[in-house]
Amino acid sequence: MATVKEAIDKLIQSNSDDTSVVSGLSRQIITQMNDLEPSILVNFESLPGLQTSVESRVNFYLQSTAKEYLRAALRESLRKNTSVKLKVNSAFRSTVQQHILHQLSIRAPRIIPLAAKPGNSNHENGLAIDINDHAIWQHYLEDHGWHWFGKGDPVHFHFAAPTVRHDIGTLGVKAFQTLWNRFNPNDLMTVDGNFGAQTAARMDRSPVGGFVMVTLFRLGDSGAVVTRIQQNLINAGFATPITGTFDQKTQDAVIKFQIDRGLKGDGAAGPMTLRALGIKL
Ligand SMILES: [Zn+2]
Known part of the structure; x- marks a missing residue:
């Protein structure tokens, strides 16, 4: 799967700022944000008066107060004219989308002249x-x-009220x-909400379609899961040093364990071997 860095290079080549690739x-x-803080972002796609489409690339998410005020604005407009629908071209922007726009603004200002650093938009x-047609909507929205x-x-509207949170970019x-830490246990980073060079470098290496758990550990691998494999091999009666590195001795122990449990003795710990070892990822 392509990485975020590769996606940015491709956008620069094709003069595009379409972040839907990520x-x-x-x-x-977004799911992880709502996991960290339940209902911090709510979907508003079904608000009456909104024009939506199945191919939409928009993340229809807002803070709940912003959504309710948008509902009220749409309601007022529907009372006056039921046929005009609000077309939203962009709403919530994830950290990775903002990272892409920010990188484009640095590396290809002809595409995007200016974009805030992730965490700040x-x-x-x-x-x-x-939105489309700001002239039609300005009055309803500003009310x-x-x-x-x-x-x-001219397309941009923002919601302001004393009750809203301004640290949701940081939460992103x-x-x-x-997420990175969950899927990269061998390369942990500090969870501080600060988008510095270390975070940017890891985001560049992230897969555009989202993280997928690796469930195969073999010769040469290292990290916390390998340590657990070694511990559980010993507990099962198969000797191996506990080093956190999947070395030759670990591989030998895995082969013996696999044969003992009626599995294919290939020396690589995949889903079946991990399950037999009692390791859940
Ligand atoms: Zn905007």
């Missing part, structure tokens, strides 16, 4: 939408807490860091 990883980050806070940015970015960075 929608798999974005969805994983109000699209990442679930407080912004980009309900949504503010037009102005001619500098934390969610990515948490």
